[in-house]
Amino acid sequence: MGILLSACAQSEPVVLPDGPGRVVALENPAIEEASGLAVSRVSADRLWLHNDSGGAARLYAVDGQGRSLGEVDLPALQNLDWEDMDAFVMDDSPMLLIADVGDNSAQRPVVTLHWLEEPEPDQTTTAVTTSLHLRYPDGPRDCEAVAVDSGEAAIYLLTKRDQPPRLYRVPLAAQPLVATAEFVGTVNSIPEPTEQDLLEDPAYGANRSQPTAMSFAADGxxxxxxxxxxxxxxxxxxxxxxxxxxxxxxxxxxxxxxPQTEAGGMRADGRTAYVASEQLPAAMVEVTLP
Structure with a gap:
């Protein structure tokens, strides 16, 4: 059955859509508003997800079939507006990044990037290694797309509501209490919404080109x-x-x-992508990349 709901609008439980790739339901009902997804650097068949703002400070592990592998709490953190995840390697250790960078109204003067050693799915709790507080050099920005370049030891942030999106960079080794990201430039390659997008969805069609996740392959x-x-x-x-x-x-x-595609990531080899949505039942698609 094709889906008739907006690609951006919140929704009641829906039938999983048909479409390209292999679509599966995430069996853990606690994943109700998936906004971040990262593919483990320990196992290519382990994925980590988290919920959007106001959700528990918790990471959910699933396999490629959508089956639950475990839940890991981060009791020292608060999910103000977690919007993306990434997996990377630092000093030969597999790591996870949590990007608490959502800011729909562009009012947060400082956002936060957390990273931690990747836990095992059967752990009940873990702690972050580093929390980096970050400001933008040109004022608050809404961002949902964050990725780590391990070779460069840098984090890249791509804004959501700017047209065109703006790309920022901060080194993993940033030391100040509040670091200032470097503005790198604008990204002009993402196609703008079409007339058909606007006709199909007058309320949200203009938002269909907004970046909601970003991921780099391990080799850059x-x-x-x-x-x-x-x-x-x-x-x-x-x-x-x-x-x-x-x-x-x-x-x-x-x-x-x-209904609302806000989480995505690639395997380390850059050949397979996973994308998940904010809906119930939570849905995920596996796509083989060309």
């Missing part, structure tokens, strides 16, 4: 940017900056039209 060769409508795959050449790579014409990755 590929980037995936997820929007409410589609995902976009970018290839990076030797010696090329991420800004240059993200401004080249991407490959469009067709996605099932979930």
């Amino acid at each position: 060769r590929r980037a995936l940017v997820v929007t409410y409508k589609d995902a976009y795959l970018y290839e990076r050449q030797d010696g090329e900056s991420w800004l240059a790579a993200l401004n080249r014409a991407p490959r469009r990755i067709d996605l099932p039209q979930f």
